[in-house]
Amino acid sequence: MNATQGPTMPLSLNVNGLAVAAEIEPRRHLADFLRENLNLTGTHLGCEHGVCGACTLLVDGEPVRSCITFAGACSGADVTTIEGLDNDEIAIELRAAFNREHALQCGFCTPGMLVSARDLVLRLREPDERRIRLGLSGNLCRCTGYVGIVQAVRSVIAARRERGITAIVADPGRGLGPIGARIGSGLAAGALPPNTVKARVPAPAAKVAAAFTPTDSFEQTFTIGRPPAEVFAAFGRIREIADCIPGALVDGEPTPDRVEGGIRVRFGPISPVFRGVALVERDEENFTGRILGTGADAGERSTMQGEIRYRVVPGEEPGTARVELAVGYALKGALAQFGRPSLVRNLAGRIIAEFSRNLEDRLMGRSTGGAPKQINLPRLVFNSLSEGVRSWIKRLLAFSD
Ligand code: FES
Ligand code: FES
Numbered sequence: 255m256n257a258t259q260g261p262t263m264p265l266s267l268n269v270n271g272l273a274v275a276a277e278i279e280p281r282r283h284l285a286d287f288l289r290e291n292l293n294l295t296g297t298h299l300g301c302e303h304g305v306c307g308a309c310t311l312l313v314d315g316e317p318v319r320s321c322i323t324f325a326g327a328c329s330g331a332d333v334t335t336i337e338g339l340d341n342d343e344i345a346i347e348l349r350a351a352f353n354r355e356h357a358l359q360c361g362f363c364t365p366g367m368l369v370s371a372r373d374l375v376l377r378l379r380e381p382d383e384r385r386i387r388l389g390l391s392g393n394l395c396r397c398t399g400y401v402g403i404v405q406a407v408r409s410v411i412a413a414r415r416e417r418g419i420t421a422i423v424a425d426p427g428r429g430l431g432p433i434g435a436r437i438g439s440g441l442a443a444g445a446l447p448p449n450t451v452k453a454r455v456p457a458p459a460a461k462v463a464a465a466f467t468p469t470d471s472f473e474q475t476f477t478i479g480r481p482p483a484e485v486f487a488a489f490g491r492i493r494e495i496a497d498c499i500p501g502a503l504v505d506g507e508p509t510p511d512r513v514e515g516g517i518r519v520r521f522g523p524i525s526p527v528f529r530g531v532a533l534v535e536r537d538e539e540n541f542t543g544r545i546l547g548t549g550a551d552a553g554e555r556s557t558m559q560g561e562i563r564y565r566v567v568p569g570e571e572p573g574t575a576r577v578e579l580a581v582g583y584a585l586k587g588a589l590a591q592f593g594r595p596s597l598v599r600n601l602a603g604r605i606i607a608e609f610s611r612n613l614e615d616r617l618m619g620r621s622t623g624g625a626p627k628q629i630n631l632p633r634l635v636f637n638s639l640s641e642g643v644r645s646w647i648k649r650l651l652a653f654s655d
């Protein structure tokens with residue numbers, strides 16, 4: 255175990271008919287295990303939170319989203335990836351039909367799409383368009399639209415039924431589509447037959463977990479043109495601090511060790527408020543503190559948890575303070591699409607820069623209208639990405655000189 259690796263666990267399973275044994279971190283999801291440990295990169299990763307279906311593969315013959323399935327939960331299972339379907343009769347027919355019907359362009363969704371389509375070919379008695387569309391509704395394609403895809407699947411089912419190959423509908427209660435995406439009765443707890451992956455697929459977390467384990471952490475520092483004691487004292491005035499944070503709201507009267515409130519985050523036309531609670535600890539002697547918070551949007555479709563540890567030390571210039579922050583966080587749900595560590599760090603850098611400017615203005619007695627009332631996440635993401643592209647172009651131009 256090295257400094258960056260957590261505890262590990264043994265894993266043995268069959269992948270594409272071959273026995274595999276490995277030592278893995280319990281948090282490693284199946285798609286990462288296949289792609290990074292076994293170099294099976296045919297399993298694609300799009301959203302990484304169970305929405306797009308790009309990572310769909312078979313576990314014990316059932317379509318499963320490998321980005322939300324822990325590898326460790328598949329001990330003893332038979333995993334089949336798109337590479338394992340090279341010589342599969344139905345997959346061969348589907349690949350030909352996808353070509354014939356122009357059912358792919360970039361091909362990013364295609365491995366997951368083929369796995370789900372194969373399951374439909376196996377189980378639908380007739381080439382029923384409505385059921386095919388329902389069965390594929392957990393697989394998103396950004397290129398082609400679905401007409402060609404649906405037509406490809408229909409044509410394979412029709413051709414096989416015409417050749418007298420019947421569907422293997424063994425379980426009428428089993429829903430369509432990958433586990434976790436199934437619509438209607440198939441999700442009923444008793445609907446899955448024995449010996450399926452039911453026990454191996456982790457249930458989605460309905461609530462913010464009580465124990466907080468960050469999925470990523472990073473450090474940031476900033477300097478304020480006021481002495482450390484003054485800056486540390488300001489950190490204890492919760493309302494004032496909240497006023498300096500873009501989007502932050504405080505509900506009721508905060509106590510020195512607890513605050514209830516939220517952050518308003520704008521996603522395009524909607525701006526949900528993530529409400530929650532933060533526990534605050536301060537060490538007056540060492541000028542350090544800790545804020546531990548959890549929050550969720552109104553429907554609990556997205557949750558966030560975070561811990562900020564801070565330390566206020568003298569800055570390089572006399573009369574200034576340097577604030578050192580150590581931030582850990584975990585994002586789940588829709589918000590997780592903005593959760594790539596590099597992006598979060600970049601966004602955090604921008605939010606912290608704005609916070610420190612507002613705080614300094616306040617401490618210097620400069621008038622400030624306060625922080626914006628919401629975080630415009632798409633704009634921040636766009637700005638971050640365009641900065642990345644600009645620096646990439648600069649590097650390219652420098653290289654070509
Ligand atoms: S990557 Fe798994 S569902 Fe999108
Ligand atoms: S073919 Fe490009 S995402 Fe489906």
